[in-house]
Each structure stands twice: as C-alpha cells, then as structure tokens.
Amino acid sequence: MQKWMWILWPSFIIAGVAEGIFFSLVNPQELYFLGDPVHYSAIATYSIGFLAFWMVCACSSFLTWSLQRPAGEVNARG
Amino acid sequence: MNLSPQQQKIIEIVPQGAPSIVEESLFEVRKKIYPRAVTGLFARWRWGMVIFTQLLFYGLCWVPWNDRQAVLFNIVERKFYLFGLVLWPQDVFYLAILLIISAFSLFLFTAVAGRLWCGFACPQTVYTEVFLWIERVFEGDRGARMKLDSGDMSQVKLLRKGGKVLTWALLAAWTGFTFVGYFTPIHELWGEVWNFRLGPWESFWLCFYSAFTYLNAGHMREQVCKYMCPYARFQGVMFDPDTLVITYDTERGDPRGSRKKGIDPRSEGKGDCVDCQICVQVCPTGIDIRDGLQYECIGCAACIDACDQVMEKMNYPKGLIRYSTENALSQHWGWREILRHVVRPRVLIYMGILSIVVSAFLFGLLTKSSLQVNVIRDRGIMGREVEGGLIENVFRLQVMNVSEHYQFYAVKVEGLPGIKLASDHVIELPAESSRVFTFEVRADPESGKPGSNPISFEIESLLGDAEAHEKATFFIPR
Numbered sequence: 368m369q370k371w372m373w374i375l376w377p378s379f380i381i382a383g384v385a386e387g388i389f390f391s392l393v394n395p396q397e398l399y400f401l402g403d404p405v406h407y408s409a410i411a412t413y414s415i416g417f418l419a420f421w422m423v424c425a426c427s428s429f430l431t432w433s434l435q436r437p438a439g440e441v442n443a444r445g
Numbered sequence: 446m447n448l449s450p451q452q453q454k455i456i457e458i459v460p461q462g463a464p465s466i467v468e469e470s471l472f473e474v475r476k477k478i479y480p481r482a483v484t485g486l487f488a489r490w491r492w493g494m495v496i497f498t499q500l501l502f503y504g505l506c507w508v509p510w511n512d513r514q515a516v517l518f519n520i521v522e523r524k525f526y527l528f529g530l531v532l533w534p535q536d537v538f539y540l541a542i543l544l545i546i547s548a549f550s551l552f553l554f555t556a557v558a559g560r561l562w563c564g565f566a567c568p569q570t571v572y573t574e575v576f577l578w579i580e581r582v583f584e585g586d587r588g589a590r591m592k593l594d595s596g597d598m599s600q601v602k603l604l605r606k607g608g609k610v611l612t613w614a615l616l617a618a619w620t621g622f623t624f625v626g627y628f629t630p631i632h633e634l635w636g637e638v639w640n641f642r643l644g645p646w647e648s649f650w651l652c653f654y655s656a657f658t659y660l661n662a663g664h665m666r667e668q669v670c671k672y673m674c675p676y677a678r679f680q681g682v683m684f685d686p687d688t689l690v691i692t693y694d695t696e697r698g699d700p701r702g703s704r705k706k707g708i709d710p711r712s713e714g715k716g717d718c719v720d721c722q723i724c725v726q727v728c729p730t731g732i733d734i735r736d737g738l739q740y741e742c743i744g745c746a747a748c749i750d751a752c753d754q755v756m757e758k759m760n761y762p763k764g765l766i767r768y769s770t771e772n773a774l775s776q777h778w779g780w781r782e783i784l785r786h787v788v789r790p791r792v793l794i795y796m797g798i799l800s801i802v803v804s805a806f807l808f809g810l811l812t813k814s815s816l817q818v819n820v821i822r823d824r825g826i827m828g829r830e831v832e833g834g835l836i837e838n839v840f841r842l843q844v845m846n847v848s849e850h851y852q853f854y855a856v857k858v859e860g861l862p863g864i865k866l867a868s869d870h871v872i873e874l875p876a877e878s879s880r881v882f883t884f885e886v887r888a889d890p891e892s893g894k895p896g897s898n899p900i901s902f903e904i905e906s907l908l909g910d911a912e913a914h915e916k917a918t919f920f921i922p923r
Contacts, residue, residue: 372672372673376673377675380675390520391534391537391540392534392537394523394534408521408644408646409520409521409523410520410521410629410644410646410647411645411646413520413646414646414649414650
C-alpha cells in the first residue's frame, strides 16, 4: 500500500502539471498519432493524455522507489 | 593544487562510538484519530472560511455572465472565461502569472504567520471539517465515536454509520459534479446527468473526483497533510525565528500536572499546564503541540481554542498555547515587538516580488486588446505591376476577434505616399473567431525606394473599442 502511494501519488501531481503545460501549448485537435490526425473528442484526448503522463511519471517514481531501497531490504525481499 | 607533504594537513576521521544506521520510516500504520469538536475564536474563523470558500466553489459555476457561465475553463473549445475576461491559448502567459502570484502569496503568508493556508483555506482542511461535522451529526463527538467504533455491530450502529456514509457520498458526488462543471458548461452537464447521456470521459472524471473527495475527506484526512502534501515538506523553508506559529509556552506551562482548582500552582512547584490532554484530543493530526513545532502541525489553532477554554475555567490568563514567534518566546516580547518584527528582509522581498508581478499582471490585463492581427506576406508574389503603372503586393492578414460581440473593422494601410488597398476596406468577424483575409496593396513605384519599404496596417473596430497596428514591408521591384 505504502509502495503504491509512493509511486502513484507524486506521479499524479506531476502528471497534472505536465498535462496543464502541454495542453496549454498544444491543441489536442492538431496532434498526430502514428501518422494520422487524432480524431477523438477533446475530452477523450485530454483524458488519455493525462493517464499517459501519469503512467510515464509512475514509471519514474517506481524506479526511484526501487533504487532508494537499502541493501538489507533488497536482500530480504529479493 | 599541489601541496608539499609539510603543507598537507591530514584530518583523521575517527568513528564516534558504534555506527548508528537507523532507518526511520516516515510512514506508520495509522491509528485512527478522533478529533474532539472545538469552539472558540479560531474555530469561528475556520467555519467562516469553510462557508466562504464553499459558497464560492459550489455557487460560482452557476453564475451567468453575458448569456454564458461566468467562470468556465472550457477545455473543449480551449477558452477560459473569468467574468468579462476571455483567455485564449495564446494567453497562457496570464495563467502562468496567476500561478506565480498564488505561489508568492502563499510564501508571504507562510513567512508572516505560518500555515494559515493549511489551517483555514486548504480544500483538504475545509472538506475534512465538513465531513467531520457530518460524522458528528450521525455518530456524536469524540467519546461517542470511539465507543461506537469499538462496539459490536448493531442496528443503531448500522443506521448511524449508514447515514453518515450516504451523506458523505451525496456531498462527494455533488462536489465531483461541481468540479467537472468548471470544465464543461454546467447547465449542459446537469441535463446530461439527468437524461443519462453523460459521455464516458465526463462520467469517469465525475466519479474520479467524487471518490477522491470521499476518500480524502472521509478517510485519509490528516494523512494527506502528513504523507501526501508536498507543501508540508517544504513550508519550513519559509519559516524564520520571527514567523508567527502556534506555540506552547513551556516556561509558563511546565512542569505540568493536575491540581485542585483555586490553588496557586507555583506553591506546588507546577506550571500553568493542567495536563488535561484536551489540546491533543482536538488536534486533527493527532500531535502534542507541547512537544514544540512539528511539520505535522497544520496551524489550525484548534489547540489554542481548547486550551483557552481550560485556562478560563482555571481562572488563569489565556494564551498558554498561542500564536507567537521563536524570538518572542525566548526574549519575552509582547505583541508590539512581534508586530515590529513582521517587517523584515524576507517579508519585504516576498512583498516586492509580489507587487511587481501583480502590477505586471494588471497592466497586461488592462492593455489587453480584443483584436489580434498577424500579417503574413504572400510568398508567391513579391511585387507585380498592375494597371496604371502601380506596384501591387499581396498580404494575408489573420484577424482574431477575441471580444464577445460581432465586429466590423476598418482596415487602412500607411507608410508610403498614395499607398492604398485595392479591395474592400471593411471586414467583419463574428464574436470569438478568427479568419484570414487577403489584401492587395498598391503603390506608385516612385513613392518608395526599390526593394523593401516599411509600411503598416491600421485596423480599427467601427465600435471604437479595439485597434491594432501591424508592421509589414512593401516590395518594389527594380
């Protein structure tokens, strides 16, 4: 539980900030996805964008979490 | 740097005692906190702030303005409405400045009087206060709640818990709806909810925010402040020995202990603290303020209210726990001294930055034009000769009407003798729209030098409420 809080919460905050900055500057209707213009509704693009930011940030938090663990803990839990 | 052996100074590193590797976890298994209800000056202030901020939050999204929602962050159309102000994506600068203003206001308040924001205005505090109030209505105050939680499941317990959960859920759902209503027009949203036509993403965000409110205010409470809030972790940076914080007067209070009423505590070798623990019981984060300033303290001042009531009962002067500063406590300053130390370099710097940014913001807003024009030269045609021996250049003007009404604009061109537009001089644009207009500009080749000649477009609203000047170059071939 504590591990998930550490991973999901900071990434949530930063995803919010990244979402705000990214979509203030970029119009979701002008994005291209795999070469094709994005045809989802604006709300859908914003939401998918946020979830994607959140996932990327969570990966970073997960790495931080794994790298900061002391040796004893890694050895104990494998 | 090369030093001879004689110059080198060797500092021996000697281990001090046994190596002490203590790994402390910041997180601990939570003991449920049952904050006791509190009344008094600061509790009234907090309730005042709860009512003020929530009237604003729940109410503002319903206020109309020019046939639209007064405050709406329409992310679908990418327009932010703040009463008379309409912000477009290119105005993101204003939002950034607004964030800077908020941040520096927070720094300023914190430097002067600690965590005022946390204790009185933060949504986490506000919703926890409201949810706790609902909890009290259904389950009673601290003692009754502890008894109810430890007792076996009964019909009464089920009814009390069920009523609380249902009321919480309703309030959380309303909060989620209101939140989404700031990003999608709320009247449409209301209709969609009742006709079950809510889109999948709107439903998702509505449920997400409702669940967030329910969990944060109903269950997480002080844990959000202790383990999740980034501000709680760095707010200490803004503190200095002259910052007003909630302080227990150790010199006056210690040694603590119970005593008979009416007895002079000094005759028993005791201080003014009767060790009644009420300051601990009212604390929403469950700390003991008598242990000194702690990062968990959200500055809600509930312990001040609680302690003052005890002091009153004991006929002791109030303020055993009070707003004070580190310096005031150690040097026995009165209020006048404390106030005199409010003005200090840190506070002045924050105020200076804040006033510069606020002035820039206001200046930007007041001079913001509702008409925006971009001139683009037609790259295909540099300059061509037309009838009458005149030279013609073609320009494309992207004109943006940011105002909320239909506009007619008169377009003029200046900069060379006799320069004029070949086509229509008046253009029209609906409210909040932008279009590209093509203009052929003609001038006598003798009126300027061969090559580039600076000219300018003057665009003026026929209503007289907006104008724009855009520079361009007129090309005359050799």
